[in-house]
Amino acid sequence: MSTIPFxxxxxxxxxxxxxxxxxxxxAAPASAETTVAEPSTFTSAFTVMAxxxxxxxxxxxxxxxxxxxxxxxxFRVNSDLDIICYDITLTNVTGDYQSPAKTATHVHExxxxxxxxxxxxxxNPAPVGDGPRTSSGCLQGPFTTGVVVNGxxxxxxxxxKALEANAAGFAGDSHTVNSPAGVVRGQLSQMPVGxxxxxxxxxxxxxxxxxxxxxxxxxxxxxxxxLGLGGFALYRRRSVxxxxxxxx
Numbered sequence: 001m002s003t004i005p006f007x008x009x010x011x012x013x014x015x016x017x018x019x020x021x022x023x024x025x026x027a028a029p030a031s032a033e034t035t036v037a038e039p040s041t042f043t044s045a046f047t048v049m050a051x052x053x054x055x056x057x058x059x060x061x062x063x064x065x066x067x068x069x070x071x072x073x074x075f076r077v078n079s080d081l082d083i084i085c086y087d088i089t090l091t092n093v094t095g096d097y098q099s100p101a102k103t104a105t106h107v108h109e110x111x112x113x114x115x116x117x118x119x120x121x122x123x124n125p126a127p128v129g130d131g132p133r134t135s136s137g138c139l140q141g142p143f144t145t146g147v148v149v150n151g152x153x154x155x156x157x158x159x160x161k162a163l164e165a166n167a168a169g170f171a172g173d174s175h176t177v178n179s180p181a182g183v184v185r186g187q188l189s190q191m192p193v194g195x196x197x198x199x200x201x202x203x204x205x206x207x208x209x210x211x212x213x214x215x216x217x218x219x220x221x222x223x224x225x226x227l228g229l230g231g232f233a234l235y236r237r238r239s240v241x242x243x244x245x246x247x248x
Contacts, residue, residue, distance in 0.1 A: 054185040060114055086137060089134050097176055101147045105121070105174040171187050
């Protein structure tokens with residue numbers, strides 16, 4: 001899969017590393033994802049519009065989450081570096097988080113309407129309270145979830161190339177005390193990466209002579225891409241500025 005230039009690298013100082021916790025009496029492996037800066041290129045991008053009605057329990061039975069809750073998960077992936085950058089917003093979610101994993105916010109390898117193991121655990125959106133909860137940052141594999149099955153962490157051996165190969169076979173969700181099976185859930189849907197028309201207007205231009213590429217992606221609040229599940233994704237405005245010419 002080709003790498004597509006996409007925006008200026010951003011330092012994810014707001015994202016903190018999440019410590020592994022013991023699960024079922026077994027500690028999570030010592031090796032785990034690390035918090036990194038946002039790379040300058042991405043190989044793919046995905047969005048999730050998560051709703052309560054899509055939640056299923058471990059037996060595959062639909063178990064609706066919290067009524068009125070919604071979740072928006074936006075992911076940017078560089079599978080060559082095994083880095084995933086995330087912007088997650090939960091709205092109208094109440095109560096604290098609860099999960100046997102090391103966090104309660106995940107990407108599961110699970111088809112629509114099917115259960116499946118968590119592959120990546122993200123920092124839980126905050127703050128816990130009445131308003132929207134948000135979480136943003138970038139993580140680099142190898143990934144761990146803290147859930148151990150048959151002696152192995154469910155993130156062990158997982159790479160982002162597997163996600164790119166079958167995005168619809170993965171779901172984003174979060175779990176709370178009141179909705180342990182999931183407060184909201186939704187399948188991943190692929191989005192265009194950089195320089196592609198998304199309804200709000202996106203342009204990319206490169207100067208001649210091998211000079212710095214300049215790209216701007218703008219998707220306003222009214223810009224929407226129709227998804228397979230009828231959701232909408234919003235992206236923040238970012239830009240790349242050409243580097244100044246060194247003085248001679």
